[in-house]
Amino acid sequence: MCGIVGYVGGRVATPLLINGLKRLEYRGYDSAGVAVWQPEALVIRKCVGRLSVLEQSLLAQPIAGTLGIGHTRWATHGEPNEVNSHPHTDCHGRIAVVHNGIIENYQELRAELQQQGHTFRSQTDTEVIPHLIEAELAAGAPSPEEAIRRALRRAKGAYALGILFHDQPGTMYAARCGSPLIVGVGPGEHFIASDVPAIVDQVRRVIYLNDGEVVVLRADSVAISRLDGTPVEAMIQAVTIAAEAVERAGFETFMLKEIHEQPRILRHLLARHEWQNGTVAMPDLALGAPYFRKLNRVMVVACGSAYHAGMYGKLLMEHLTSLAVETDLASEFRYRDPKIDPGTLVVAVSQSGETADTLASIRMAKTWGCKVLSICNVPGSTVARESDAVFFTEAGPEIGVAATKSFTAQLMAFALLSVFIGRARNEVGEAQAQELLVALRTVPDAIHYMLDRSADIRKLADKHHDGPSSLYLGRRFNYPTALEGALKNKEISYQHAEGYAAGEMKHGPIALINEYLPVICICTQTRDEVYAKMVSNMKEVEARHGRIIALATDGDVGMPQLTEDIIWVPPGRDEFSPLVNVVALQLLAYYAAQARGTDIDKPRNLAKSVTVE
Numbered sequence: 001m002c003g004i005v006g007y008v009g010g011r012v013a014t015p016l017l018i019n020g021l022k023r024l025e026y027r028g029y030d031s032a033g034v035a036v037w038q039p040e041a042l043v044i045r046k047c048v049g050r051l052s053v054l055e056q057s058l059l060a061q062p063i064a065g066t067l068g069i070g071h072t073r074w075a076t077h078g079e080p081n082e083v084n085s086h087p088h089t090d091c092h093g094r095i096a097v098v099h100n101g102i103i104e105n106y107q108e109l110r111a112e113l114q115q116q117g118h119t120f121r122s123q124t125d126t127e128v129i130p131h132l133i134e135a136e137l138a139a140g141a142p143s144p145e146e147a148i149r150r151a152l153r154r155a156k157g158a159y160a161l162g163i164l165f166h167d168q169p170g171t172m173y174a175a176r177c178g179s180p181l182i183v184g185v186g187p188g189e190h191f192i193a194s195d196v197p198a199i200v201d202q203v204r205r206v207i208y209l210n211d212g213e214v215v216v217l218r219a220d221s222v223a224i225s226r227l228d229g230t231p232v233e234a235m236i237q238a239v240t241i242a243a244e245a246v247e248r249a250g251f252e253t254f255m256l257k258e259i260h261e262q263p264r265i266l267r268h269l270l271a272r273h274e275w276q277n278g279t280v281a282m283p284d285l286a287l288g289a290p291y292f293r294k295l296n297r298v299m300v301v302a303c304g305s306a307y308h309a310g311m312y313g314k315l316l317m318e319h320l321t322s323l324a325v326e327t328d329l330a331s332e333f334r335y336r337d338p339k340i341d342p343g344t345l346v347v348a349v350s351q352s353g354e355t356a357d358t359l360a361s362i363r364m365a366k367t368w369g370c371k372v373l374s375i376c377n378v379p380g381s382t383v384a385r386e387s388d389a390v391f392f393t394e395a396g397p398e399i400g401v402a403a404t405k406s407f408t409a410q411l412m413a414f415a416l417l418s419v420f421i422g423r424a425r426n427e428v429g430e431a432q433a434q435e436l437l438v439a440l441r442t443v444p445d446a447i448h449y450m451l452d453r454s455a456d457i458r459k460l461a462d463k464h465h466d467g468p469s470s471l472y473l474g475r476r477f478n479y480p481t482a483l484e485g486a487l488k489n490k491e492i493s494y495q496h497a498e499g500y501a502a503g504e505m506k507h508g509p510i511a512l513i514n515e516y517l518p519v520i521c522i523c524t525q526t527r528d529e530v531y532a533k534m535v536s537n538m539k540e541v542e543a544r545h546g547r548i549i550a551l552a553t554d555g556d557v558g559m560p561q562l563t564e565d566i567i568w569v570p571p572g573r574d575e576f577s578p579l580v581n582v583v584a585l586q587l588l589a590y591y592a593a594q595a596r597g598t599d600i601d602k603p604r605n606l607a608k609s610v611t612v613e
């Protein structure tokens, strides 16, 4: 949730820290701080609010020094104020720590340390770490890294840490357990960061740290060890994303840029999974047709938008294969007692690959002997590394907090996987699979068409954005689309929005309908039996004077009789209509948020990567 950047080398640290933190602001943005090594002391500067406040402070009063750590915070323990901002220090300001994660046993550690005479200043869980390290050094730990290892053997929970010691000039320490952290390797310099995009314009080589590793970084050396002290060989890998991928490229926000990237990303995915040997190609999938032939059941787990993609995946897989497919929220799945055996494939869906609940579900599934296939956007992420097979969505870094391009890429992944599994099990014939692929290939152009209609969608958003609430209705393949449309709206425009299966409307939400309530009705599945049902639901809304905004297929002559507010969508196969419809809903939410004047890329209270429960 928080973002960490650290630097050791020959350049002035703070501009590099701010540059990196700006690219991590999507992880947290309620306060920020840096610690920089200087001969007389570790100099700490913290500011409440956006990173720009800290940046201005550093421009006004620069801190020299070539060794530093920085942090952008998403508050968990303690309100966002200067005292609770990171870095945190030990009693004497000689050890400075930035942290992403939660130290779950911090209260008992804090009480113990207070009894020993340590003074705490903040309400955070993080502050126990510098004090624990201080205590271990006082108790005779032979080196700072050993003090860190001993301290972390006592800490329960999740952490990525950057640590400086005043008596260790030219040395930065870092550790990871459960929260992401990478090392950037440059000539005569090293970085640490929560994510590759933070340092992609500075280095082209990285080391992905594993859980339970501590690293000592100097300008020209890297030494990794496990918590028990065993040395670990550093595996340096090339960075695959381009620096431009994390720029706005002339768009007013990252979200708008990412919405516009969707046709290109989907075209790329289709090209990667071209028709080959009677099925769609799965060039990098570590599970092949023989595995899918023997499979009994699929359990999809995910959170947020990825969960909505998983709901769509269930519908499509059930439609194209005889597999029993279930989808659950990872945060629920991990606490229930699912009857899962090794014959079940667990499919974990995650853009970031770092979501705590999704990761926990994967780990549970592995203890039951299940194979895990992840649909993931970030190479090197923990989800990707812990899965048996990965379908990479290759959407590039997604900086806007609201998922857009990663979501449609997940839908496309499910579409391609469903055809592949259907072919592997001989439940989809070759001709049918080819037909499906032909239909999928029309999706990028259909999305282009939606983007070209942005001005019309904006007019509808301007007309309907001002109410306190809105309702999104869809059926079958577009029930998850309704949920996702509502999520987008509430996330970025802060308008309460509810997504509902249209058939459930009569079972409660119909009570909300009056002349003030915008009801977004997704009615594009023209060949599906649910079309007529959806039209009936819209009539019910009309009869109660609800403000219908319809998503309808070009040429649907009946629709203007129901409402004048229509978003026209090009015709396509019903199964794949969510890939296009959701783009219209992303734009609707986007323009509503713009009209309401919110910070679209960094909506309040939200963090892009939810690395704590």
Ligand code: M6R
Residues within 6 Å of the ligand: 303, 304, 305, 306, 307, 349, 350, 351, 352, 353, 354, 355, 358, 401, 402, 403, 404, 491, 606, 608, 609, 610
């Ligand atoms: O990185 P993940 O896909 O695992 O993240 C899951 C959710 O946190 C994420 O989809 C969230 O709901 C987004 N803010 C949605 O826009």
